[in-house]
Amino acid sequence: MKKIAIAGCGLAGLATALHLLKQSNVSVTLFDPRGIGGGASGVSTGLLHPFPGRLALHSWQAKEGMMSTRTLLDEVEAFTGRPAAHRDGILRLALTEQQKRDFPKCLEFGCEWWPAEQVLERIPGATAAPALWIPEGMTVYSKPYLEGLWQLCQHRGAEFRKEAFHSPEAFDRIVLAMGFETPCSFDIALKMTRGQALLCRWEKSLPLTLLSQGHLTPSEHRFHCQLGSTYEDPKTPLDTSKAFALQEKIAAFYPPARGFEVLETRVGYRIARQNGYRPIVSQIDPKTWVFFGLGSRGLLYHSLLGESLARSLLNELI
Ligand SMILES: Cc1cc2nc3c(=O)[nH]c(=O)nc-3n(C[C@H](O)[C@H](O)[C@H](O)COP(=O)(O)OP(=O)(O)OC[C@H]3O[C@@H](n4cnc5c(N)ncnc54)[C@H](O)[C@@H]3O)c2cc1C
Incomplete structure (x- = not known):
């Protein structure tokens, strides 16, 4: 052995x-x-x-x-x-002109392009913007x-x-x-980055995983969701108010996020190649x-x- x-x-x-x-x-x-x-x-x-x-x-x-x-x-x-895992796909909202130009390049890999009306129909309360639908995407x-x-x-x-x-x-x-x-x-x-994410409670369950500038993912508990994530220099002192700023960032594409109750701030360190x-x-x-x-x-x-x-x-x- x-x-x-x-x-x-x-x-x-x-x-x-x-x-x-x-x-x-x-x-x-x-x-x-x-x-x-x-x-x-x-x-x-x-x-x-x-x-x-x-x-x-x-x-x-x-x-x-x-x-x-x-x-x-x-x-x-x-x-x-x-x-x-939540296997219902991921919706990537295109808020900027750059995103509207970049995201349709994924269509050749089996994704769909949803006009703003379709986004609003599927995700009531979201900001009106077109989006890339990634059917094979999931949230683990x-x-x-x-x-x-x-x-x-x-x-x-x-x-x-x-x-x-x-x-x-x-x-x-x-x-x-x-x-x-x-x-x-x-x-x-190598480059090390500190990331923060928020675990939140909401009285409704999240209809889909949403991604744009920041992201909003469902969790294993029906009324809990996660807001993430930040990319910070780990040499700077840890400032959890940056995690709270996430709520406003996510609200730019999903305004109901302002009403989420924050349960926990989570912090972790990622490492990757610099290039x-x-x-x-x-x-x-x-x-x-x-x-x-x-x-x-x-x-x-x-x-x-x-x-x-x-x-x-x-x-x-x-
Ligand atoms: C806030 C945040 C959000 C993220 N979101 C996503 C996401 O949505 N999707 C995605 O794909 N990735 C995401 N990531 C990145 C992902 O978490 C990492 O790529 C992945 O977890 C790295 O896994 P790992 O096993 O290499 O490292 P780690 O999970 O860090 O595991 C390393 C382990 O080694 C242990 N260890 C250290 N020293 C020793 C020792 N001497 N002996 C034994 N054990 C030791 C540590 O305790 C640790 O548990 C996110 C990261 C962060 C911080």
């Missing part, structure tokens, strides 16, 4: 573990001092679609990433018997999904230790999936791999790249 250690129980570490555990002759031990989803993954507002980013360009390997995440979501839902319920990933890992024999990773000598292979705390000695310029957005999966010594740098595309890439990393490890070991 080959022993593999994974440091970090966020999307990257859990997805890698689950793909490794499809093979029966490996044992997987997960380490995380903050518990399951104690990093950025636990505060993610859950957007999953192929066109993240300001310009709404079709991301690298987006089709494969969507398919791989969808498969893990299906496995988690079948195992836990609870929904792990971060906490139940991460919890479900861990339950599946446990069911397949994984062990969890609520502590920082140590004793590399006890393992045949090690995966460092420690988010912004992943040690990185090679020459890639480009492809996550980093790399072997740093004969026994150790790193998997991090998922930026704002954690949901799009964690399963696809976790699977390819698991394949590389298994090819080496077995």
Whole structure:
């Protein structure tokens, strides 16, 4: 039996573990001092679609990433018997002239262009603006999904230790999936960003996931929704009033947001390449791999790249 250690129980570490555990002759031990989803993954507002980013360009390997995440979501839902995502599509409102020019480029990938009247009919109370309808888009319920990933890992024999990773000598292979705390000695310029999101209560349930300048997503609780997210320099002092400003930003395309009751401010740290957005999966010594740098595309890439990393490890070991 080959022993593999994974440091970090966020999307990257859990997805890698689950793909490794499809093979029966490996044992997987997960380490995380903050518990399951104690990093950025636990505060993610859950957007999953192929066109993240300001310009709404079709991301690298987006089709494969969507398919791989969808498969893990299906496995988690079948195992836990609870929904792990809102699968009703995402509506991306075009408020600026630039967005009206950029968004229709996605139409060749199966999206629809909704005129303002259609938006108002589907989302009463929204600001009158045309929108890009992304039917395959979904909102992942971060906490139940991460919890479900861990339950599946446990069911397949994984062990969890609520502590920082140590004793590399006890393992045949090690995966460092420690988010912004992943040690990185090679020459890639990285950028860390702090993000804030608000968990809110509203007496109605949100009709759809809305995205424009800021976003509004449903949660696993019918009358809760999430407003996100900010992009801040982590060197500046944490200022939670920036999170409250989100309410006004979202109200620009969904005015009822002004009436939401704020329940909680959530803060997390993302790390990504300074130039480009492809996550980093790399072997740093004969026994150790790193998997991090998922930026704002954690949901799009964690399963696809976790699977390819698991394949590389298994090819080496077995
Ligand atoms: C506010 C906010 C909103 C976001 N919204 C979205 C979204 O809508 N869609 C999307 O796709 N992405 C979103 N993201 C980005 C997404 O959350 C990240 O890309 C993803 O969570 C990164 O996963 P990870 O596993 O690499 O890192 P993390 O989730 O940060 O996990 C790293 C883990 O490593 C652990 N760790 C650290 N040191 C050690 C050690 N020595 N030993 C063991 N464990 C250790 C940490 O405790 C942590 O739990 C958002 C991020 C933020 C902050």
